[in-house]
Amino acid sequence: NAGVTQTPKFQVLKTGQSMTLQCAQDMNHEYMSWYRQDPGMGLRLIHYSVGAGITDQGEVPNGYNVSRSTTEDFPLRLLSAAPSQTSVYFCASSPVVRANTEAFFGQGTRLTVV
Amino acid sequence: GESVGLHLPTLSVQEGDNSIINCAYSNSASDYFIWYKQESGKGPQFIIDIRSNMDKRQGQRVTVLLNKTVKHLSLQIAATQPGDSAVYFCGDNAGGTSYGKLTFGQGTILTVHP
Numbered sequence: 001n002a003g004v005t006q007t008p009k010f011q012v013l014k015t016g017q018s019m020t021l022q023c024a025q026d027m028n029h030e031y032m033s034w035y036r037q038d039p040g041m042g043l044r045l046i047h048y049s050v051g052a053g054i055t056d057q058g059e060v061p062n063g064y065n066v067s068r069s070t071t072e073d074f075p076l077r078l079l080s081a082a083p084s085q086t087s088v089y090f091c092a093s094s095p096v097v098r099a100n101t102e103a104f105f106g107q108g109t110r111l112t113v114v
Numbered sequence: 115g116e117s118v119g120l121h122l123p124t125l126s127v128q129e130g131d132n133s134i135i136n137c138a139y140s141n142s143a144s145d146y147f148i149w150y151k152q153e154s155g156k157g158p159q160f161i162i163d164i165r166s167n168m169d170k171r172q173g174q175r176v177t178v179l180l181n182k183t184v185k186h187l188s189l190q191i192a193a194t195q196p197g198d199s200a201v202y203f204c205g206d207n208a209g210g211t212s213y214g215k216l217t218f219g220q221g222t223i224l225t226v227h228p
Contacts, residue, residue: 004157033216042203043158043218058215090157100146100207103216105157 002026006091006106013081013113021076021109023091031094032074033058033103034066036087043090049074050096081113124223133191135222137204140185144206147180148216149189152201158218161189161202191224199226 007022025032033048035058045058049068063085065077074093078085088110092103127133139147145166150158164171164178164187171178177190187204205218 035218040220042220043205045215045217048215059217092157101148101163101216102160103158105159107155107157 004091004093004104004106006089006109008109009107011109011111013078013111015081015083015113017081019078019081021078021089021091021111023074023076023106024072025074025091025093025104026072027093027095027104028071029093029104030071030096031099031103032068033092033094034064034074034076035090035092036060036085037090037108038087046076046089050099078111081111083113085111086113087111123220124225126225126227127194129194129196129226129228131194133189133194133198133224133226135189135191135202135204135224137187137189137219138185139187139204139206141206141208141217142182142185144208146207147178147187148205148207149176149178149187150203150205150218151198152203152221154200158203194224194226196226196228199224 004025030051034046035043037043044060047066049055052071055066088108090108091106094103148163149161152158162173162178164180175192179188201221203218203221208215208217
């Protein structure tokens with residue numbers, strides 16, 4: 001049981017490049033979400049999904065796309081990377097009965113956009 | 115907009131002391147309040163939650179207090195250990211129609227000195 005797995009762990013992009021951050025969970029959780037963590041800003045919700053085929057925007061969705069074709073996977077796509085997207089990205093999942101409180105986070109992806 | 119914030123950004127204690135981490139919240143509609151711990155280089159980890167109709171909840175070495183009158187949340191850690199050193203985030207579930215969306219504060223750095 002690996003929990004929530006994020007890849008890659010580190011990534012450097014040039015401005016304007018696109019890429020996909022991968023997230024997979026093996027706990028059969030219905031809820032999945034993406035957060036970014038910046039110094040002094042805490043964790044901010046980017047996008048979330050309440051089940052396969054259903055996604056919605058969080059607090060800071062601009063510049064990011066998501067899809068949820070399976071229960072297990074929830075990739076985050078950066079369309080055209082900007083230096084403002086330099087951050088640590090965390091994926092999380094929750095069972096629906098605990099979705100109001102308990103999220104299981106991955107180890108994070110540290111992204112630098114130059 | 116609604117937000118969750120912390121009074122103190124850092125807290126230093128001696129091993130064996132009790133720690134108290136404070137948090138102010140502004141979203142009166144939240145149903146649940148939560149505490150997470152984040153160790154260096156890792157994703158946040160759920161500690162404990164409390165529902166809005168409660169004022170106290172205890173876990174293993176931790177107690178969460180909720181004062182709705184002054185919109186204040188605190189996390190008490192008994193007999194603090196060096197392994198408790200981490201960043202602690204308070205948060206809530208944003209209540210109402212925002213089911214499943216978690217909102218986090220900026221975090222408090224707890225340092226435990228042996």
